[in-house]
Structures are given as C-alpha cells and as structure tokens.
Amino acid sequence: MRRSSTGSLTGAVALAAAAVITPQASGGTAAADAVVIGGRPVQVSETPWVVALASRDRFGGTRAGQFCGGVLVAPDKVMTAAHCVSKDVLGVPIGQVRDLKVITGRSELAGTGGQEATVSEVRIDPEYDAGTNAGDFAMLTLSTSLPAHHAVKAAGPGDAAYTPGTSAVVYGWGDTTGTGTYASELHAAPVEVLPDSTCEIAYPKSIYGTYSADTMLCAGDPEGGHDACQGDSGGPLVADGRLIGLVSWGGGCGQAQSPGVYARLSAAPGTWAVRG
C-alpha cells in the first residue's frame, strides 16, 4: 500500500464493481509502489504465474513501467491488489491509464523477454475499503490467454496452507532495502504464516491500516529481515504450491515487530471463482 511520507494512508479509490478500461490520454507521473526484502533473484520461468503490472505512461520506462505485482489464476485472469489500480497509486482513474500492461515471462524488467498483455477489464472487490485496507482484491481480464499450466492454484477456505507456522514465499520486483532500491530482477523471499493475533497486536487501527483476519493474512519473519515492500503490492504469497495471499500493506519493511499484511485469498469475492 502506498502512503504519504508521513505514513498515513492517502486518498481513496472510487469503487466500481466492474470498470471497463477505455483508452484515453493520460499525463503526469505518480510515484510507484515497490519490493522484496531479504530475497534472492528467481527466474519467472520457474514461477510463470508471477506477473508485473506496468504503465510506462504513469511510471516511466526504466523498469518497463512496473508499479505492482500480480498473479495469474486462470489463462486470462490476473489477481492483484485493489489499491494497485486505485487513483491513489496511479495518479488518475484506472480508466484513463491507456497503456496498462501485464508483463508475463520476464524476470528482468530491463529485458524484452516474455509478453506484454493488454487488459480488457478491471474488477475491484465491492467490499474493498481503502481506509482499513480490507478486501484488497482486484481481478484483471487479459485480452489474450496464456497457457493454462502457467496459472497457480488458489488455496480455498480451510486449506491447511493458511495455518500459522506454514512456510511461504513472497515474490516481487519491489524495494529490496526499504529505502527505494527497486529490483530490476524478480526476487523471492521466504516468510511464514503468522498467527492473526500477531498482526492484531501490531496493527490495531494503526496509521497503516486495521488488521482484520476476515480478509487479511499475517505473514513475515519473526526475526525480521524477510518481507514484501513497496512495489511488491498485488504480488503472490504462495505456500505448499498454492496461492494464499496478495501483498497488501504493512508498517515499513522487514521489521520483526511489523509483519507483512496480505489479502487473504480465501476471502476474495466468491463469484470470481479463484479456488484451486
């Protein structure tokens, strides 16, 4: 989640159950989200469901316009965080971002590998609350389909992968240091699913958001050092080969007392049919 330099949440996204993107001119720039702390470079060929959201118009061309992560959940469906497609992040309403792309099959953002898919539709969870960060889910429909085996399976409600103590991996091109060092190569960091009580204690109506296990999942490194960070938002948290979360928010990056908060996959809108 992007926030102002004072650490408070900025702006609110106008909610729409479904907004069809229409090409329109856009101008100006907005700061990008970015990160993975304590990770290692990985090849997206091993994890073809990890995708980058990009707009060169909004974020410039040096890192192919990457500003968030996403995850392929069906041949033509990409899940990301609702806040990633908010005006707060984009600087303009999503419908005005005419060059929104989903980059697949490219580990190195400076390279030309893989594909850049266009997006035909953006849906935001109608329950998304930009104040608390609850329901931080969005679903993008791609104009072209990718191979079905590139999609990841999602963990349904009650899946053992949500159990605290489970080892998980978070993926992204975001900040690798917490000080604005954006990765140009995809990184992955090991974290563990933490008890909800850990995030309830860390984030009781905090300036960053309010933790609620209804739609959020707590994960991190109890000792600090491994975490998602700015620019990783919308990207996948995977455990036992199944998608359990999307990078959503947290207080800073990589600090033991401030775990990462993820959108809990099992709480995504039922009509989106993203269960494994």
Ligand code: 4AZ
């Ligand atoms: C962000 O600003 C962000 N450490 C994402 C994840 C975390 C913190 C910030 C979790 O996009």
